[in-house]
Amino acid sequence: MKNLEKSSEPARETHTERNLGLLQDTWVAAKNAVLELILPPVCRLCNAPVRGDDDFCPVCDTALEMSASAMASACRRCGSPQSIVVNRSAPAESVVECQNCRSHSHEFDAVIALWSYNGRVCDAVVAAKYVHNAPLADAMGRRLGQRAAAYFAGSAVPDCVTYVPSHLTRQMTRGGNAIVSVAQSVAKSLNRPSRGLLKLNRAIAKQAWLDDEARQKNVHGAFSVRKSYASPRSPQIANRHILVVDDVLTTGATADAVAGALKQAGAAKVTWAVTARAVRGH
Numbered sequence: 035m036k037n038l039e040k041s042s043e044p045a046r047e048t049h050t051e052r053n054l055g056l057l058q059d060t061w062v063a064a065k066n067a068v069l070e071l072i073l074p075p076v077c078r079l080c081n082a083p084v085r086g087d088d089d090f091c092p093v094c095d096t097a098l099e100m101s102a103s104a105m106a107s108a109c110r111r112c113g114s115p116q117s118i119v120v121n122r123s124a125p126a127e128s129v130v131e132c133q134n135c136r137s138h139s140h141e142f143d144a145v146i147a148l149w150s151y152n153g154r155v156c157d158a159v160v161a162a163k164y165v166h167n168a169p170l171a172d173a174m175g176r177r178l179g180q181r182a183a184a185y186f187a188g189s190a191v192p193d194c195v196t197y198v199p200s201h202l203t204r205q206m207t208r209g210g211n212a213i214v215s216v217a218q219s220v221a222k223s224l225n226r227p228s229r230g231l232l233k234l235n236r237a238i239a240k241q242a243w244l245d246d247e248a249r250q251k252n253v254h255g256a257f258s259v260r261k262s263y264a265s266p267r268s269p270q271i272a273n274r275h276i277l278v279v280d281d282v283l284t285t286g287a288t289a290d291a292v293a294g295a296l297k298q299a300g301a302a303k304v305t306w307a308v309t310a311r312a313v314r315g316h
């Protein structure tokens with residue numbers, strides 16, 4: 035039980051908590067704006083000096099771009115950057131799926147992954163969880179937004195953007211919930227609303243510490259649609275295409291649990307957008 039969060043209270047966001055969160059976000063944004071005015075610009079990942087509005091120094095930028103280009107041939111279904119892909123049908127919009135997706139079904143319909151979870155990307159993803167690294171989370175949100183906008187160019191854009199909820203205890207440890215601002219950036223890029231559609235029903239252990247089977251058990255039934263969106267056939271969810279934003283996707287257990295909850299509430303399609311795609315054993 036060591037891995038479990040301390041509190042077993044349901045993660046229900048109250049009005050006061052929401053206001054405190056907004057106040058905290060505003061304070062952090064104001065502080066960062068002042069710091070950017072008085073300090074020379076630095077890389078949002080390694081603090082090396084950068085030119086003008088650049089988010090990253092040339093070394094970090096090159097590493098991130100290499101990771102992004104490695105994802106170009108990722109499985110269209112699960113986002114896995116595996117080299118063995120199978121082109122299943124002839125049309126231009128044909129789904130290119132990995133071997134694993136051919137034999138396993140998922141509740142989610144597709145994964146858009148910005149980077150492969152290796153090297154410098156791991157540092158970036160872990161650092162961005164903490165509120166003092168809000169500028170890094172902003173930069174990641176903008177890049178994931180650009181990636182999502184390119185992905186949906188010429189096709190139907192999702193109706194709404196949401197994010198995977200985390201437990202309040204974990205948010206307090208990190209000083210905030212960075213994934214909310216990443217989701218907002220993605221929503222802005224797609225010109226769609228960002229809504230907190232989901233809630234955690236109970237505390238869950240960190241998925242990274244569990245094996246594949248334990249991951250599924252850990253998140254089974256852990257997510258549901260918030261009460262305000264759970265009314266029968268909520269117009270925000272029923273027959274809608276929902277884009278869920280998260281930081282890392284590994285086995286897809288969380289993605290399946292969340293997508294299952296959204297589909298139970300009537301969602302027509304659930305696409306996943308993650309900053310990084312990890313592969314077990316890599």
Ligand SMILES: [Zn+2]
Nearest residue numbers: 077080091094
């Ligand atoms: Zn750097």
Ligand SMILES: [Zn+2]
Nearest residue numbers: 109112132135
């Ligand atoms: Zn796949």
